[in-house]
Amino acid sequence: MTNQNVVVSEAMASSTVANPTPPFPYPSEKGRASGFGVRRKCMPQLELCENAGRINVWIESMKALSPTQEKGSASPAAAPSVPEQSSWITRRPSALSMFEEITKASMGKQIVMFLDYDGTLSPIVDDPDCAFMSDAMRDAVRDLARHFPTAIVSGRCRDKVYSFVRLTELYYAGSHGMDIKVPANGSHLRKANGKAVLFQPASKFLPMIEKVYKALLERTKSTPGARVENNKFCVSVHFRCVDEKRWSGLADQVKSVLREYPRLRLSPGRKVLEIRPIIKWDKGKAMEFLLESLGFANCNDVFPVYIGDDRTDEDAFKVLRNRGQGFGILVSKIPKETKASYSLQEPSEVMDFLQRLVEWKMLTCRRW
Numbered sequence: 001m002t003n004q005n006v007v008v009s010e011a012m013a014s015s016t017v018a019n020p021t022p023p024f025p026y027p028s029e030k031g032r033a034s035g036f037g038v039r040r041k042c043m044p045q046l047e048l049c050e051n052a053g054r055i056n057v058w059i060e061s062m063k064a065l066s067p068t069q070e071k072g073s074a075s076p077a078a079a080p081s082v083p084e085q086s087s088w089i090t091r092r093p094s095a096l097s098m099f100e101e102i103t104k105a106s107m108g109k110q111i112v113m114f115l116d117y118d119g120t121l122s123p124i125v126d127d128p129d130c131a132f133m134s135d136a137m138r139d140a141v142r143d144l145a146r147h148f149p150t151a152i153v154s155g156r157c158r159d160k161v162y163s164f165v166r167l168t169e170l171y172y173a174g175s176h177g178m179d180i181k182v183p184a185n186g187s188h189l190r191k192a193n194g195k196a197v198l199f200q201p202a203s204k205f206l207p208m209i210e211k212v213y214k215a216l217l218e219r220t221k222s223t224p225g226a227r228v229e230n231n232k233f234c235v236s237v238h239f240r241c242v243d244e245k246r247w248s249g250l251a252d253q254v255k256s257v258l259r260e261y262p263r264l265r266l267s268p269g270r271k272v273l274e275i276r277p278i279i280k281w282d283k284g285k286a287m288e289f290l291l292e293s294l295g296f297a298n299c300n301d302v303f304p305v306y307i308g309d310d311r312t313d314e315d316a317f318k319v320l321r322n323r324g325q326g327f328g329i330l331v332s333k334i335p336k337e338t339k340a341s342y343s344l345q346e347p348s349e350v351m352d353f354l355q356r357l358v359e360w361k362m363l364t365c366r367r368w
């Protein structure tokens, strides 16, 4: 992978699609569509069962991924037993309690920080438009970026996440990494000759995403509390304010819209269903792209740290495991299946960790 052909000027960046042809193959749309048709014709009952089964899987996944202690949820499955909790903490120890080991492993290497936004830097709130980060957290991230290259990697629209973070010195990857912008004056940028780097591998999908967003707005408006968010290259359907008894109906509405868009895929997150183009691109690829932009494509002396709370962050955790570089930190209060090496319970612990990292770096610099 190279990013040479995606360097655009700052002026162009806001209005020009940098890479109009996605370089990644789509799955066979024809095959998918025809397979669907055949099954519908021959086995309507089977499809009905599969349909209901899949919706149940999504709903169970959303519940499992969500800290359902919030808002007095009655789901007993949410509260792990004490042995479960301690076994998970043994396998995924706190990044705070393992701080010395972590920094020791990074010695002599360049730490590069990747941070998810919702549930990592800001709490999960009912209204996604109000997921503000605290001033203290903003200060912590600003300090962090003074010492380490720092990127925000979010499922949100890039402009939206920037409006929350408001720090020009960071690198931003929105829409689950499908909309990446590297700052023009990034002091760590080694390849872009002072120009902004914009990479949008799903740009061909923009008209389709706009259409599906409008269709979802229309189809879900009968469900109280349902919220559809246009994230430019992907769409989120939020379940946060929907009564759990209506989740199945809402998921069915979403699925009925998606049936007409076989080139889009749907995945569950924390009280959200995410709709994305089917391309071979995710937060893990975005992290690798950013590392390459920073000049660390084939370096052994880089130490990437990725902190995130959701299933989409697992793609980045997996990349780190495969590279054998750095580590992932999952933000979660409850045990979850994860490729991350360590855990933090909530955004306040993330802030503690970032502050300790800055303090450690300052001490280390002074010592040497």
Ligand SMILES: [Mg+2]
Pocket (backbone or CB within 6 Å): 116, 117, 118, 119, 120, 308, 309, 310
């Ligand atoms: Mg998140």
